[in-house]
Amino acid sequence: MRKISGILLTLIVGVLLVYGTFDLPKFADPKQPASIYLSPKYIEEIINETAVPNMVTAILADYRGYDTMFETAVIFTAGLAVMMLLRRDK
Amino acid sequence: MVQKIDDIIIQKTSRLMIPFMQLYSLYVLVHGHGSPGGGFQGGCVLAASFILMVFAFDIEFLKKKFSERNLLLFCCIGVFIYVGTGFLCILLGGKFLDYSFLSKILPCTPIMARYYGMAIIETGVQITVMAVMVSILLDLATVGNLE
Numbered sequence: 633m634r635k636i637s638g639i640l641l642t643l644i645v646g647v648l649l650v651y652g653t654f655d656l657p658k659f660a661d662p663k664q665p666a667s668i669y670l671s672p673k674y675i676e677e678i679i680n681e682t683a684v685p686n687m688v689t690a691i692l693a694d695y696r697g698y699d700t701m702f703e704t705a706v707i708f709t710a711g712l713a714v715m716m717l718l719r720r721d722k
Numbered sequence: 723m724v725q726k727i728d729d730i731i732i733q734k735t736s737r738l739m740i741p742f743m744q745l746y747s748l749y750v751l752v753h754g755h756g757s758p759g760g761g762f763q764g765g766c767v768l769a770a771s772f773i774l775m776v777f778a779f780d781i782e783f784l785k786k787k788f789s790e791r792n793l794l795l796f797c798c799i800g801v802f803i804y805v806g807t808g809f810l811c812i813l814l815g816g817k818f819l820d821y822s823f824l825s826k827i828l829p830c831t832p833i834m835a836r837y838y839g840m841a842i843i844e845t846g847v848q849i850t851v852m853a854v855m856v857s858i859l860l861d862l863a864t865v866g867n868l869e
Contacts, residue, residue, distance in 0.1 A: 684840065693844060711858060718861045
């Protein structure tokens, strides 16, 4: 019984999530909100604002620097986790 | 456990390749501003050179260069450089990770300060990625008995 209710719940949530995707903009749609004002601003302003010719680096390390900081922290945590798991009996 | 192998072809080829891999990783790091590259990629290439060292020679060879303590220290130094740059920007009057305020201590304009700020944090990322990858390899290969 619990298995059946679990499967039903999973199916219902899955159908709801798929239904929710119908409202999302189409893949690579030039009229979606992110492409209307955010991407052109980055493409036009990055070389003036940061002097970095590579847009990917500028977004990764400057505009989204907070994100990259925690990516580094995730890698650091992975290393710590391996150390704590394997070096325990000392 | 990693067994010691004595294959002269692998060892001589590695001897030739490892310096170029390490130099190339620095190139990927500093040239990340103009071409694909950056801290994550450069750190992986740098770690791959040390991993090749383990495969071609012996694991003791690398353990002499990286002690348990130094590896953990390198992991922390990388994250510290990144977060420390962020807090330095706060101390200089800006927001967290707003590199343009680094121009107060670097001899350059605020725009170039953002350029150099990115270079600084990518260096931190490179150090952390390299140390974590080498540390995971050594831990797994020696089952935690690094010393």
